[in-house]
Amino acid sequence: MTSNYAKELEIAQLAVQRAAILTKRVFHEKAKGTVSKDDKSPVTIGDFGAQALIISALKANFPQDEVVAEEEAAELRTNSDLQSQIWELVKSTQLNDTAAETLLGGAIPSSEAMLDVIDQGNSKGGKTGRIWTIDPIDGTKGFLRGGQYAVCLALLQDGDVKVGVLGCPNLPVDDSAPLSADIGTNAKDDDGKFGVLFSAVQAEGATSRPLTTGALSRDSKKISMKPIADMSAASFCESVEAGHSNQSDSAKIAEKLGITKHSVRMDSQAKYGSIARGAGDIYLRLPTSKTYQEKIWDHAAGDLIVREAGGQVTDTLGRRLDFSVGRTLASNSGVIAAPAAVHGQVLAVVQEVLGIKA
Ligand SMILES: Nc1ncnc2c1ncn2[C@@H]1O[C@H](COP(=O)(O)O)[C@@H](OP(=O)(O)O)[C@H]1O
Numbered sequence: 001m002t003s004n005y006a007k008e009l010e011i012a013q014l015a016v017q018r019a020a021i022l023t024k025r026v027f028h029e030k031a032k033g034t035v036s037k038d039d040k041s042p043v044t045i046g047d048f049g050a051q052a053l054i055i056s057a058l059k060a061n062f063p064q065d066e067v068v069a070e071e072e073a074a075e076l077r078t079n080s081d082l083q084s085q086i087w088e089l090v091k092s093t094q095l096n097d098t099a100a101e102t103l104l105g106g107a108i109p110s111s112e113a114m115l116d117v118i119d120q121g122n123s124k125g126g127k128t129g130r131i132w133t134i135d136p137i138d139g140t141k142g143f144l145r146g147g148q149y150a151v152c153l154a155l156l157q158d159g160d161v162k163v164g165v166l167g168c169p170n171l172p173v174d175d176s177a178p179l180s181a182d183i184g185t186n187a188k189d190d191d192g193k194f195g196v197l198f199s200a201v202q203a204e205g206a207t208s209r210p211l212t213t214g215a216l217s218r219d220s221k222k223i224s225m226k227p228i229a230d231m232s233a234a235s236f237c238e239s240v241e242a243g244h245s246n247q248s249d250s251a252k253i254a255e256k257l258g259i260t261k262h263s264v265r266m267d268s269q270a271k272y273g274s275i276a277r278g279a280g281d282i283y284l285r286l287p288t289s290k291t292y293q294e295k296i297w298d299h300a301a302g303d304l305i306v307r308e309a310g311g312q313v314t315d316t317l318g319r320r321l322d323f324s325v326g327r328t329l330a331s332n333s334g335v336i337a338a339p340a341a342v343h344g345q346v347l348a349v350v351q352e353v354l355g356i357k358a
Pocket residue numbers: 041070135137138139140141142238239240241243244245266267268269288292294295298
């Protein structure tokens with residue numbers, strides 16, 4: 001079968017792989033160049049550097065496409081120390097495969113050009129045309145804690161996710177490795193057992209392969225969700241952060257569903273990848289406030305990867321995630337990702353506990 005998005009997929013995977021090299025360098029350093037954003041959330045030199053490298057690769061290959069990316073360069077324009085730390089990282093990060101590096105368009109010419117590249121991620125999003133969405137480090141809090149994080153990239157066409165790629169440097173390569181909340185800390189031994197690249201193309205299925213530092217690994221496998229025959233043997237996969245997902249509501253939902261196992265708490269879209277390959281079961285993200293709007297870059301790649309692996313993804317009102325209304329999921333509230341066969345059952349209990357009339 002020839003893929004409808006073969007070139008987009010190859011570039012996206014290589015761009016994520018290159019950005020992951022940069023984030024891993026920062027992950028292993030004590031000083032991560034952390035600054036606090038206006039909303040008090042953290043961002044590091046790894047986030048800025050990874051965003052610059054990914055946008056540069058996209059613009060070299062698809063110059064007409066728009067980009068919605070999480071970070072902006074405003075603070076770097078006035079903080080020359082931070083800017084030069086990022087530039088040192090960006091100019092010295094390449095794939096160790098010349099052909100692959102050439103495909104990504106080579107190096108960014110200067111530190112100033114790097115700032116402009118970062119700011120090319122400022123599209124407003126919307127319902128028409130080709131729009132890439134980037135989360136250069138998803139789970140920055142996990143990244144700082146030494147836990148899970150993901151480099152996330154997706155292509156939207158007319159609001160629909162067509163290609164999704166997640167690089168998860170601290171997840172085990174082995175699709176059948178059991179989920180554990182502390183896998184991030186084990187991942188420091190760089191012996192090839194950690195680092196996975198999840199991908200999906202709409203209507204073409206989802207795959208995983210080892211995350212490498214050069215050309216794409218040929219060792220790509222189809223992934224699929226694990227069927228849930230018995231709810232009492234299942235468990236939820238949820239955010240580590242109590243401020244990102246309501247943990248007391250999820251405990252009530254688990255009880256009503258007959259789930260007795262503790263939730264696996266994991267940062268980032270590594271949750272979507274983990275349930276897509278059957279290492280976890282159900283991803284719940286329950287609103288903690290009426291005003292917070294989920295960001296499209298936090299969900300686009302994971303939404304497609306889970307659906308292509310046999311899952312269903314909706315919000316707590318049972319609506320599919322709508323990536324066509326701008327930079328946020330303004331039309332949605334929370335996320336429920338589960339194997340398609342049990343999604344309706346989980347949704348019904350979520351609605352009962354949250355008092356949502358179906
Ligand atoms: N109040 C809130 N509710 C839900 N998500 C939030 C939130 N505040 C921040 N986030 C998002 O939660 C993401 C991390 O998800 P998780 O909690 O599943 O690890 C963050 O991504 P970044 O780390 O890229 O900023 C951020 O966008």
